[in-house]
Amino acid sequence: MIHADATDAPDPGPRRTTKQREAVRAALASSEEFVSAQALHQSMRQAGSTVGLATVYRALATLAEDGEADALQSGGEALYRACSPSHHHHLICRRCGRTVELEAAAVERWAGQVAAAHGFVEPEHVVDIFGVCASCAVAR
Amino acid sequence: MIHADATDAPDPGPRRTTKQREAVRAALASSEEFVSAQALHQSMRQAGSTVGLATVYRALATLAEDGEADALQSGGEALYRACSPSHHHHLICRRCGRTVELEAAAVERWAGQVAAAHGFVEPEHVVDIFGVCASCAVAR
DNA sequence: CCGCTGTTGAGAACGATTGTCAATCGCATG
DNA sequence: CATGCGATTGACAATCGTTCTCAACAGCGG
Ligand SMILES: [Zn+2]
Ligand SMILES: [Zn+2]
Ligand SMILES: [Zn+2]
Ligand SMILES: [Zn+2]
Numbered sequence: 246m247i248h249a250d251a252t253d254a255p256d257p258g259p260r261r262t263t264k265q266r267e268a269v270r271a272a273l274a275s276s277e278e279f280v281s282a283q284a285l286h287q288s289m290r291q292a293g294s295t296v297g298l299a300t301v302y303r304a305l306a307t308l309a310e311d312g313e314a315d316a317l318q319s320g321g322e323a324l325y326r327a328c329s330p331s332h333h334h335h336l337i338c339r340r341c342g343r344t345v346e347l348e349a350a351a352v353e354r355w356a357g358q359v360a361a362a363h364g365f366v367e368p369e370h371v372v373d374i375f376g377v378c379a380s381c382a383v384a385r
Numbered sequence: 386m387i388h389a390d391a392t393d394a395p396d397p398g399p400r401r402t403t404k405q406r407e408a409v410r411a412a413l414a415s416s417e418e419f420v421s422a423q424a425l426h427q428s429m430r431q432a433g434s435t436v437g438l439a440t441v442y443r444a445l446a447t448l449a450e451d452g453e454a455d456a457l458q459s460g461g462e463a464l465y466r467a468c469s470p471s472h473h474h475h476l477i478c479r480r481c482g483r484t485v486e487l488e489a490a491a492v493e494r495w496a497g498q499v500a501a502a503h504g505f506v507e508p509e510h511v512v513d514i515f516g517v518c519a520s521c522a523v524a525r
Numbered sequence: 526c527c528g529c530t531g532t533t534g535a536g537a538a539c540g541a542t543t544g545t546c547a548a549t550c551g552c553a554t555g
Numbered sequence: 556c557a558t559g560c561g562a563t564t565g566a567c568a569a570t571c572g573t574t575c576t577c578a579a580c581a582g583c584g585g
Binding site: 401402403404421422423438439442443461462463 | 540541542543544550551552
């Protein structure tokens with residue numbers, strides 16, 4: 246299967262304010278890097294929280310859905326990060342996870358144009374750059 | 386975890402020619418779209434082959450490793466496609482999977498420059514555009 | 526305070542992928 | 556062509572990340 250049906254983006258639904266969701270939001274905000282749901286869950290437990298793993302997964306999903314976090318897929322697992330609300334991409338250190346937000350109007354334009362040129366509508370794009378940051382590079 | 390350690394790309398290893406690997410190569414080549422290992426396995430069985438699922442996974446992994454196929458992650462599963470050997474990106478219909486190979490020197494240049502500008506080395510990038518192709522768009 | 530619902534946590538369930546291991550096969554060698 | 560070593564295979568178990576199930580619980584409007 247290529248992708249879930251795109252006709253599903255109807256009801257952002259009511260969203261109740263709970264301790265857990267706030268705790269996840271906070272924990273996520275306290276990390277400058279991309280983190281997995283499992284990693285976030287563990288760090289929260291170690292910090293005394295009693296959140297359930299499923300709840301962390303659910304909270305991260307809704308945060309991403311609401312545009313409060315960015316998600317990317319790396320090494321078979323989903324990683325999340327609290328990001329600025331505007332559209333942007335990432336430069337990520339594959340060693341330590343350090344992340345730099347990137348804005349590139351030229352790339353946005355290119356993506357839209359190339360899609361249109363081939364008759365594709367509702368274009369979305371995935372643009373991420375991975376590398377080894379300066380400090381991780383010297384640490385070798 | 387952010388990414389597997391990058392120091393592992395030593396031995397492409399010997400690669401023996403077997404009926405199974407060839408069959409997978411052929412099956413993959415016969416599909417213009419990106420397909421999952423499972424889907425490819427099923428179509429091969431239906432076509433009379435007796436390959437094992439694990440073998441299909443292994444064959445696809447080596448083909449991708451050898452640059453004979455491109456892999457991308459979509460909807461939680463890995464998709465593969467026989468692609469031209471030179472570096473390129475993709476424009477993919479999220480409905481039918483139709484794929485267009487894209488070359489964009491400007492994007493390559495941008496990726497390299499932005500990585501260097503932030504002191505990142507060994508840059509790699511993921512650039513894919515998803516949309517709904519013309520024929521899938523009218524079929525609504 | 527009440528009630529209606531959305532939410533939560535524990536654990537089971539799931540689906541994709543990988544590991545295990547004996548049987549088999551490619552292929553270099555004589 | 557016969558042999559032998561080691562890569563490869565296939566059936567199945569095992570992992571792993573993620574989602575589902577469901578009863579207990581907790582926002583929040585009235
Ligand atoms: Zn780093
Ligand atoms: Zn963009
Ligand atoms: Zn299409
Ligand atoms: Zn490129």
